[in-house]
Amino acid sequence: MMLVNPNSAEARDIAYHFHAYTDARKHAESTPLILDRGEGVHVYDSNGKRYLEGMAGLWSVAVGFGERRLIDAATRQMERLSFYHNFTGRTHMPAIDLAEKLVTMAPVPMSKAYFTNSGSEANDSAIKMIWYRSNALGQPQRKKIIARERAYHGITVASGSLTGLPANHRSFDLPIANILHTGSPHHWRDAHPGESEEEFSVRRARELEELILAEGPDTIAAFFAEPVMGAGGVVVPPRGYWEAIQAVLRKYDILLVADEVVCGFGRTGRMFGSQTYDMRPDIMVLSKALSSSYLPISALVVNDKVFEPIADETHRIGTFGHGFTGGAHPVAAAVALENIRIIEERDLVGNAARVGQYLRDGLQRFADHPLVGEVRGVGMIAALELVKDNVPGAANLAVGGLGARTAAHLIEAGVILRPMHDALAICPPLILQEDHADELVSAIGAALDKVLAELFET
Structure with a gap:
């Protein structure tokens, strides 16, 4: 069990909140991520850390956060x-x-x-x-x-x-x-x-x-x-x-x-x-x-x-x-x-087509990465299919292990994406701009390289 102040928001979440799509026993031993506010393509946690929300919440915040x-x-x-x-x-x-x-x-x-x-x-x-x-x-x-x-x-x-x-x-x-x-x-x-x-x-x-x-x-x-x-x-x-x-x-x-x-x-x-x-x-x-x-x-x-x-x-x-x-x-x-x-x-449909193409072009750099089997997408939605066939250290990973590890490194880097088994989903707000896309691609590359290094160490 994690050691937190029993009166903290984290402890109260564990005590009272039954979460969707969550291992309830594992959650009781973790530190919940508490989101406090959002602005544009970013959200901020209760400690003030900023994250690029690469999943538009749950595939959904088209116009971004905090739209007046x-x-x-x-x-x-x-x-x-x-x-x-x-x-x-x-x-x-x-x-x-x-x-x-x-x-x-x-x-x-x-x-x-x-x-x-x-x-x-x-x-x-x-x-x-x-x-x-x-x-x-x-x-x-x-x-x-x-x-x-x-x-x-x-x-x-x-x-x-x-x-x-x-x-x-x-x-x-x-x-x-x-x-x-x-x-x-x-x-x-x-x-x-x-x-x-x-x-x-x-x-x-x-x-x-x-x-x-x-x-x-x-x-x-x-x-x-x-x-x-x-x-x-x-x-x-x-x-x-x-x-x-x-x-x-x-x-x-x-x-x-x-x-x-x-x-x-x-x-x-x-x-x-x-x-x-x-x-x-x-x-x-x-x-x-x-x-x-x-x-x-x-x-x-x-x-x-x-x-x-x-x-x-x-x-x-x-x-x-x-x-x-x-x-x-x-x-x-x-x-x-x-x-x-x-x-x-604001022609966000056109922006999804234009910046989405830019983002997907950037993701193509990972097509030959040892951990990536397929890069796919259309408009402003994409995924990297992660595979363990090319890395001996990954053989014992359970299904979803690669996705979970990669997503965890991304959270540390201030980027929120969603692993679905071993597909890493990317679905940012439709207001995404090219500099945000560059940030996403750079963070994904760094996370993949960290996971690869960890696997070669095992």
Whole structure:
């Protein structure tokens, strides 16, 4: 057990705070990192140390920390209407304005926006809507949903079942029935020897079709997918992937749900990841950069193919028996609207494309590093796949050991990145400038070299 003042914030955190994505026993023997304030691309801990926040918090703080316009938008709305719900036909102007904005800015024709509080809730709600729609269409057997291995769609019982990562299933009795998984789009890891990206994409589409046929096409309702996988390791789809996958979905009239929680609002160098990869979703799931995570808010944007049968069913039953107290919260909606204005006015999507390319060019210097197997990314999101094959001293490291060591050295150097197993994820605020990118690349290089030296010493 660490020795700290029992009245300190660190000791009180250990005594009272149960953390997400944390080994609770190990946490009790560690020193928590307490963040105190943020400004631009930087955050500061309780001791005043500055960190370049290379993960935008949790893939989400698009406009940076401490943005005065968002603080003012929240204050104005809090003073005017601090809360109201959208049950039983009631509403308010921030919800009306945000719904209109999301529907009209969508890259494909959409009909309605439905508000929730997190990406997990939004994906969970999408599943319920899809099941509700199947019943409305007189297709009660059409309830199965396909996601992908290594996908991340959230952590509720239903959205956690969509997620294709073992740690999100173990000891939770997940996935639930009617949730299926097909192969991930990671060519570097999953391709057969000598298999090109195009050949791999065709194979993945063929495997999807085989799964559909084995289960029965009339039982498959939807396919959920991130344009670029986030928490699964920043997996960028290979050439031809989305063209091949969408052809299969159209063939069997299966809905496509684009989980834009990480990709949306500029991350891939276009406003939406669906634009980057020419996806034609029936439902888009939005969160994180929707408000730059200044306040919790998320949304589903659905087309008429989804909405019209649901609307008919609500009329038959007399209600749509689903909703959240905080859904369409007026303060969160006001902040989201101002956040989108900032992204558009400051051309942060263009900045993500330009500075993101600069950052990814800089990361390419590590392509031949002994600890790096692959450098990948698009827009302002990237990852280094760390490997231990070239370093004898790494043979006994557990999965995730390289990522954890590298991330720890980066923290010491004042840079926050996220290890996901042995992929080191990089997802800074969209306001990142070239000098910040240089700082990131330099720190990553130093951290990799320190880990390499440690391994050669063992």
